[in-house]
Amino acid sequence: MGLRKWRREIPLHMMILPGLVLILIYSYVPFFGLTMAFQKFLPARPFFDNPWVGLEHFRYVWDMPNSLRVLWNTLYIASLKIVVGQLVPIAVALLLNELRKEWLKRGVQTLIYLPHFLSWIILGGILIDILSPSQGIVNQLLGVFGIEPIYFLGDNRWFPITIVISDVWKEFGFNTIVYLAALTGINPSLYEAAVIDGASRWKQTLNITLPGILPIVVLLATLSLGNVLNAGFDQVFNLYSPSVYESGDIIDTLVYRVGLEQAQYSVATAIGLFKSIVSCVMISLSYFLAYRLANYRIF
Amino acid sequence: MIRMSMGYRVFNAFNILFLVALSFACLLPIIHILAISLSGSSEAGAGLVSLWPVGFTTSSYEFILKKPEFLTSIGVTLQRVALGTVVGMLITLLVAYPLSKETHAFRMRTIYAWAFVFTILFNGGLIPWYMTIKWTGIMDTIWALVLPGAVPVFNIILLLNFFRGLPKELEESASIDGAGHWTTLWRIYAPLSMPAIATIMLFTIVNHWNSWFDGLILMKSHDNYPLSTYLQTILVRMDLTSVTGEALNNLREVSDRTAKAAQIFVGALPIMLVYPFLQRYFVKGIVMGSVKE
Numbered sequence: 052m053g054l055r056k057w058r059r060e061i062p063l064h065m066m067i068l069p070g071l072v073l074i075l076i077y078s079y080v081p082f083f084g085l086t087m088a089f090q091k092f093l094p095a096r097p098f099f100d101n102p103w104v105g106l107e108h109f110r111y112v113w114d115m116p117n118s119l120r121v122l123w124n125t126l127y128i129a130s131l132k133i134v135v136g137q138l139v140p141i142a143v144a145l146l147l148n149e150l151r152k153e154w155l156k157r158g159v160q161t162l163i164y165l166p167h168f169l170s171w172i173i174l175g176g177i178l179i180d181i182l183s184p185s186q187g188i189v190n191q192l193l194g195v196f197g198i199e200p201i202y203f204l205g206d207n208r209w210f211p212i213t214i215v216i217s218d219v220w221k222e223f224g225f226n227t228i229v230y231l232a233a234l235t236g237i238n239p240s241l242y243e244a245a246v247i248d249g250a251s252r253w254k255q256t257l258n259i260t261l262p263g264i265l266p267i268v269v270l271l272a273t274l275s276l277g278n279v280l281n282a283g284f285d286q287v288f289n290l291y292s293p294s295v296y297e298s299g300d301i302i303d304t305l306v307y308r309v310g311l312e313q314a315q316y317s318v319a320t321a322i323g324l325f326k327s328i329v330s331c332v333m334i335s336l337s338y339f340l341a342y343r344l345a346n347y348r349i350f
Numbered sequence: 351m352i353r354m355s356m357g358y359r360v361f362n363a364f365n366i367l368f369l370v371a372l373s374f375a376c377l378l379p380i381i382h383i384l385a386i387s388l389s390g391s392s393e394a395g396a397g398l399v400s401l402w403p404v405g406f407t408t409s410s411y412e413f414i415l416k417k418p419e420f421l422t423s424i425g426v427t428l429q430r431v432a433l434g435t436v437v438g439m440l441i442t443l444l445v446a447y448p449l450s451k452e453t454h455a456f457r458m459r460t461i462y463a464w465a466f467v468f469t470i471l472f473n474g475g476l477i478p479w480y481m482t483i484k485w486t487g488i489m490d491t492i493w494a495l496v497l498p499g500a501v502p503v504f505n506i507i508l509l510l511n512f513f514r515g516l517p518k519e520l521e522e523s524a525s526i527d528g529a530g531h532w533t534t535l536w537r538i539y540a541p542l543s544m545p546a547i548a549t550i551m552l553f554t555i556v557n558h559w560n561s562w563f564d565g566l567i568l569m570k571s572h573d574n575y576p577l578s579t580y581l582q583t584i585l586v587r588m589d590l591t592s593v594t595g596e597a598l599n600n601l602r603e604v605s606d607r608t609a610k611a612a613q614i615f616v617g618a619l620p621i622m623l624v625y626p627f628l629q630r631y632f633v634k635g636i637v638m639g640s641v642k643e
Contacts, residue, residue: 060457060458062530062531062532063448066447066448066532067444067449069440069444070501073497073501077483077497079469081474081479081482082472082474084479084481146369150366160629161629162373162374162376162377163372164629165377168621169560169618172578172585175586180386180607180610180611181379186607188382188397228633232633251357251358252358284563303476306475307476310477311567320475320477320478327472328472331471331472335471
């Protein structure tokens with residue numbers, strides 16, 4: 052019996068094998084590369100075979116003049132994105148829910164999903180064009196109202212805000228999907244009862260709709276905890292420039308410059324390891340909380 | 351709804367206006383770019399174009415369609431989309447099926463599942479990842495754009511949750527009729543999971559079309575750059591070492607504004623054509639993956 056059962060499982064192992072081999076190579080082998088963070092890296096030798104230097108690279112990163120600045124920028128941009136990026140889709144989903152004409156609703160949805168599917172290369176190219184201080188249409192419009200041209204992507208006062216707003220613009224539409232689904236899940240008889248009791252549409256929103264989507268809001272807020280150090284490499288990397296490093300340089304862009312441009316592999320690995328550990332703790336915590344608060348399991 | 355109050359009617363009118371404006375806010379930047387790409391370069395350079403071409407000409411499209419780097423990069427992208435989608439979808443199906451089994455039917459399931467999920471929780475970071483790919487010897491080949499990302503764990507979870515929602519009786523009756531796991535997967539699970547598979551396939555295709563970072567760091571020869579990476583080099587990447595502030599902003603808008611706009615539009619076009627048709631599927635897919643009990 053045991054043997055027969057084992058034989059019946061063979062195809063299952065075979066199916067998993069190719070995927071397993073790929074993650075072993077491209078996800079697990081890099082873990083060994085993390086030893087670089089504690090070693091003096093000599094290019095000609097394999098990972099393990101380098102002299103150990105303990106925490107020297109971490110001390111070096113700590114002493115870098117901009118390290119705290121970069122950490123702060125990362126947290127600041129990421130948290131703003133999480134908060135605003137969560138509130139806007141909720142508001143838009145509630146407004147969409149009030150539309151009675153089905154074709155209009157669908158049309159609006161189709162259009163607001165669009166930016167989600169475009170890459171930050173395309174959107175970066177568009178933003179650089181329309182935000183340009185001399186030719187950009189945004190500054191031309193502001194000029195009509197007598198506002199001096201603003202260097203959205205070159206001014207430290209504006210850069211983080213521009214990053215957050217453009218990210219919310221890209222993702223808000225797509226993020227309404229989940230809330231709209233939660234809205235359709237609310238029992239219609241609740242609204243019928245409220246109408247009979249004379250509740251206005253606004254009262255119904257406050258007392259039925261909002262409590263109805265609260266669980267999913269709590270769930271998504273919890274899961275977003277894992278992103279506190281993800282300020283968005285693709286976006287920042289394609290929009291920043293040395294003049295806004297002060298307000299826009301984030302951990303991921305720093306790792307890229309230190310590691311791949313300056314070839315200080317060990318230092319970049321040390322910074323990356325710090326980020327991986329913090330992210331791992333936050334993601335695990337968020338899954339744990341989501342499980343406790345909303346009985347959510349990923350599979 | 352029996353009768354709408356006056357206040358609600360006013361709200362409704364404003365709501366429609368607002369949502370229509372919001373939709374246009376998502377579309378207008380692209381129309382603006384399209385208008386620039388179809389305008390004469392001096393008109394575009396003088397900032398005369400808003401939403402309609404001024405001095406209409408298709409010369410920037412003729413120009414970019416003769417540009418060898420542009421055409422080569424489209425070739426590389428088509429190759430990676432085709433190869434990456436086939437490999438990615440195969441792996442997704444093959445991994446999702448065994449992981450959707452109950453532990454008593456597949457005893458190693460939990461161990462395997464954790465091996466895959468752990469890659470979401472923790473990663474080695476950019477440099478060790480880069481070193482590993484270098485070590486496997488696929489740098490500068492199309493496989494560097496396909497293999498390292500060929501196991502999309504989130505998509506696998508989405509599909510395995512879909513598999514678990516299928517009636518158990520189907521598999522049992524197939525098993526009684528003598529179908530093995532392979533037959534069950536291809537003949538029963540796959541055909542029944544088309545909405546989920548279509549969603550995942552859309553995401554995979556869009557993802558490969560949009561990916562640029564792997565091309566940038568894993569491709570040494572510029573002839574191997576996929577379209578997104580090539581666009582990155584001409585649209586946003588500059589040699590920043592000596593330029594700052596104002597000078598940089600001027601550098602970014604040299605006279606080939608119309609050609610850049612045309613390339614942006616061509617880069618965005620396939621996606622704009624594809625996603626509305628799959629909307630029904632991905633809305634279902636997203637909802638299924640994220641708000642399941």
